[in-house]
Amino acid sequence: MKGGKDMKRIYDFEENDETYVIFFEETEVYTINKDNLKVDGTKFYETFFSEYSIGDSIELKKGNSVENGNKLSIAVYDTISKLLNEIIQKIDEEKED
Amino acid sequence: MNIVEKGIKVDFHIHSIASKHKEESGKVEDSTIDNIDVLIKNLNDRQVNMCSISDHDNFDINIYRALKNQENKGTIKKVLPAVEFSVKYDSKVIHIITIFEDNDDMKLENIKKLIFDSQKDTPLYDQEKSFSEEKFLEILKKIDLNVVMIAHQKESLTSKKTRNNDVMSLGKEKFNELVFIDYFESFEFKNKRNEIFNKYYIENNQENLNSEDLRFITGSDCHKWSEYPIEDESFSFTYLKCLPTFRGLAMAITNTKRIKLVNSFFSNSDNKVDNIKISINGEEKDIPLSRGINAIIGDNSIGKSLLLHKITNYEYLKDSRIEKKYEEYLNKNNIQLSTSISQDKIYRVDKQGAVREMFEKRTFNVNGFLNEYFPPVPNVEKYKTKVKDEIQRYIQAIKDNYDYRENEKKVSSFYIKYFEENAKSLNVQKTKKNFKSKIQKLNNIIAEFEDINLKLDKLIKNKDIFEDDVKLLEEQKKIYYNLIDKYKNEIKKWKFENRKIKIVNDCLGKLSQKLQKSKTDNTKAIEKYENTLETFEDNIVNLYLQSKKERVYTANIINEKIPIEYNNVGKYRFINKCDVEEISNDYIIKSIKKLLGKKIKDINTLTEDNISEKIEGEDFYEKLDNLEKEIYKKIEADFKYKPIINNLEDKDITKELSAGFNSKIYFDILSEQNQKDGIYIIDQPEDDVSQKSIKEYLLEDFYNMSQNRQIILVTHNPQFIVNLDVDNVIYLGKNENNEIIIQSGALEYFNEDYDVLKIVADNIDGGISSINERWKRYEKNI
Incomplete structure (x- = not known):
């Protein structure tokens, strides 16, 4: 899962009965339990940023399993997607400094 | 005077009419007591200080006394009684000048009686034209005076021909044996150039002889007093470093260092105490x-x-x-x-x-002594700087790793929340943008330029630098000053940006305070949640940025030998040398490990928990700063040039216990x-x-x-x-x-x-x- 020069990483956001699951190249890499909606920070870093290289981009695609009408699912997806984008933006800003 | 002020000129081989029985006609006829003034004049003219009349197997006490009477009148300080004996050793006759102590006049009167038959005008030989060794020793015993014996060796020791009456005529083996047992106090030669051949002989016979064993003096072997020798290319008088006494002679003639052909026993320096x-x-x-x-x-x-x-x-x-x-x-x-x-x-x-x-x-290189032998100390600043840069890298890596772990701890978890409605009030957020680190980086560049200029200043003030080069250095300095100005202007720009950010944030802060009063609980909860998210983001960003820093130090220095300066002096090599012989990764790691202690096997595993208690500091950062200083101290000591004296095989002999x-x-x-x-x-x-x-x-x-x-x-x-x-x-x-x-x-x-x-x-x-x-x-x- 090593990053390369200006690599684009595409993750898929899916849900099942108990969890929200994020896949990378069809492999489950991150889960959020629907019971508590806990985002584990350490796991989050390791999944998305331990191999991240400056210049890479990340896209979190909303999968088919996510019910369009489910506001909570949408909120979870939006939160994670927003986090990823803002973190990348902040890293890029630091780079510019 | 009870000390020797300068060498005395000697000649113990002068013949008189008393040698007539052995010499061809006309050779000594004029060397009579009546003509003693001729000899005295010539001895004084040649500034002879100590002398003897040494006739062949005969002793004329009157001539001796006539000459002795001149002691301390001119240059003559001492006249000693002497006889040139003809002694047979192994069928060969050799001539031995035997000088007697002059402390008993009565005993001197016996000499002639013991060796010469005046009536027959011939010596009392027991062998053909000579005394046997036994007879010779018996005569000496009967005379009962201390003696000094100088054997005849007119031909050089290296000569292929042997001369009659020379000791070498007995053969090399016998010669070496006589030398070995110190039979004679000295050997007499006449021709000056034989000195060098004799020295050559000693040099080439070191297994049997050492230079102290063989002592040579010259004797004029003068027969005609009117022709008393003039020092020239073929003859040179001998100088002895002794008081003009028999004991002085006996001591001087048994020590090569007291015998010279030039009077140069002492320094002529005025730096002396009389x-x-x-x-x-x-x-x-x-x-x-x-x-x-x-x-x-x-x-x-x-x-x-x-x-x-x-x-x-x-x-x-x-x-x-x-x-x-x-x-x-x-x-x-x-x-x-x-x-x-x-x-x-x-x-x-x-x-x-x-x-x-x-x-x-x-301390042999201080106070002047030996200092002049030590070569100049080479400049090792560049090596030290390279090593110190590496140490700095190491300390920074440990700090960055520490920061990484601290940041890791900050990355906590949070719970996603869903709010039915968004905040309807205005939510003001200050910008976190800041160019402090940018300014710091620019300041570091300026510091480097200033450092270069300080070094240039030092060079410019160096008295040994050429005038033309001073101008070049001044020009260089100007270039760096211009660069400094350029970076200072850049800093001004970023500082202005920071001021602007501060003004905006101040305004936003005031607005936020005002708005806070009118916010609903829901709005406040949403704001709090958004702050949580932002903090989470920031922590992830910090951890990421920290992860990109060098947190594991790997020594990376090119091996370079530290210059060693040396200067060979005689048997020794004077060296200025550092303890460290080359800068290398190995040296860096060892230097760090030495300060970390034995407990830490891998220098990258250093943490606030295992750092040595000996290293002082309020926190880990301060301890690391002090550790850096301690390693620097070690480096300074390692790079300090030490004076060493090696032998020519390059073994440090100053270390010998x-x-x-x-x-x-x-x-x-x-x-x-x-x-x-x-x-x-x-x-x-x-x-x-x-x-x-x-x-x-x-x-x-x-x-x-x-x-x-x-x-x-x-x-x-x-x-x-x-x-x-x-x-x-x-x-x-x-x-x-x-x-x-x-x-x-x-x-x-x-x-x-x-x-x-x-x-x-x-x-x-x-x-x-x-x-x-x-x-x-x-x-x-x-």
């Missing part, structure tokens, strides 16, 4: 000092060291307590010393134990120093040196030194006095009334009150055996 003026109980004494070696001897605590320190005005003692005791001792014994040697006349003073101390403390060996180095080098003038004063040079080493090298070193300078030393060692043949012995003792007495003179000196050799025999441990060993035949019963 005498020590001392008053004991009101009695004024003048102790003459030789230009050569003056040895002060006497019992322990009699005041020998005191004498050295007092005459040098305690300049080299540097111990006020001992100085006070010395003064008390002088007062108690009613002694006044008025001689004072100014420092500008002194080459060096080594007080007791100074040599050992100098090597133990490695032998004070004796150190002394050898010291005196070897000192003896080679002949450019710096001045008196050398030393208290007990024999300290820490074995008797064997004293004999093997120390005496030679002191002898060499004495060629260039006056030496005043204190010693308890008999070899130093007897084998070195010191030029002046100064004895400090006490008389029967327990009063201090001082007696002095050359080794051979004696008068009605004292005899220097006896003083040495009586007062120096091992003195008598040294004298006997040194002097096998003469006065064994001292």
Whole structure:
């Protein structure tokens, strides 16, 4: 899962009965339990940023399993997607400094 | 005079009419007592100081007395009785000039009777035209006077032909045997050029002989007094360093160092002391000092060291307590010393134990001594800088790893929340943008430029730098000043940005405070949640950025040898060398590990938990800063150039745990120093040196030194006095009334009150055996 020069990483956001699951190249890499909606920070870093290289981009695609009408699912997806984008933006800003 | 002031010119081989029985007609007929004035005039004209008439197997006491009568009238100071004996050894006849002591006139009168039949006008040979060895020894026994024997060796030792009556005519084996048993005190040659052939012979017969065994002097072998030799290319008189006495002759002729063909025994330097003026109980004494070696001897605590320190005005003692005791001792014994040697006349003073101390403390490159032999110290700043940069990298990596772990801890978890409605009030957020780190980086660049300019300034002020180069450096400086200005302007720009951010944030802050009052609880909850998200983001960003820093140090330095400067001097190599021989990754790791302690096997595993307690600091950061300083200190020490003296095989001989060996180095080098003038004063040079080493090298070193300078030393060692043949012995003792007495003179000196050799025999441990060993035949019963 090593990053390369200006690599684009595409993750898929899916849900099942108990969890929200994020896949990378069809492999489950991150889960959020629907019971508590806990985002584990350490796991989050390791999944998305331990191999991240400056210049890479990340896209979190909303999968088919996510019910369009489910506001909570949408909120979870939006939160994670927003986090990823803002973190990348902040890293890029630091780079510019 | 009781000391030798300069070498004396000698000739013990002059014939008279008394040799007529052996010489062809017309050769000695004019050399009669009636013509003694001719010989006297020629001897005085040639400035001969000590001489003998040595006729073939005959002795004319009247001619001897006529000549002796001239003692101290012109240049002649001593006339000794002598005979040139013809002695048969193994069927060959050799000629031996036998010089007798002149202390018993009555015994001299017997000589002729024992060897010559006046009526028959022929010697009393027991062999054909010669005496047998037995007869010869019997005659000497009957004469009963101390003798010095000089064997005939007119031809050079290397000559393929042997000359009749030369010792070498007995064959090389017999010759070497006679030399080995010290049968003769000396060998006589005439032609000056044979000196070099004889030396060559010794050099090539080292397995049988050493240079001390064979001693050569010249003799004129003059038959016609009117033609008494003029020094020219073929003949040169011999000079002996001795008092003009028989004992002086006997001592000088048995020591190669007292025999020369040029009168150059002493240095001509004006940096010398002629005498020590001392008053004991009101009695004024003048102790003459030789230009050569003056040895002060006497019992322990009699005041020998005191004498050295007092005459040098305690300049080299540097111990006020001992100085006070010395003064008390002088007062108690009613002694006044008025001689004072100014420092500008002194080459060096080594007080007791100074040599050992100098090597133990490695101070041999300070105070001037030996300093001149050490090469200039090379500049190692660039190597140090490279190493220090690496250490800085290491410390930074440990700090970054620490920061990473701290940031890791900050990355906590949060719970996603869903809010039905968004905040309807205005939500004001300050910007976190800040260019502080940018400014810091620019400041670092400026600091580097300023550092370069400081170094350029130092170079510009260096007096040895060429004027043209100063201009170039000034131009360089200007370039860096321009760059500094450029980066300062850049900083101004970023500082202005920061000020703008601050103004905006201040405004937003005030607005936020106002809005806070009108916010609903839901809005506040949403804001709090959004802040949580932002903090989460920031922590992830920080952890990410920290992860990109070098958190594991890998030494990365190109191996470079540290320059070693050396200078070969005689048997030694003077080196300026650092402890570290090359900068390398290995050196960096070892330097770090040394400070970290044994517990830490991998330098990258250093944490706030395992850092040594010895390293001080309020927190881990401060401890790391102090660790860096400690490693720097080690590096500074490692890169400090140390003076080392190696032998020519490049072995550091200053490391040898032998004070004796150190002394050898010291005196070897000192003896080679002949450019710096001045008196050398030393208290007990024999300290820490074995008797064997004293004999093997120390005496030679002191002898060499004495060629260039006056030496005043204190010693308890008999070899130093007897084998070195010191030029002046100064004895400090006490008389029967327990009063201090001082007696002095050359080794051979004696008068009605004292005899220097006896003083040495009586007062120096091992003195008598040294004298006997040194002097096998003469006065064994001292």
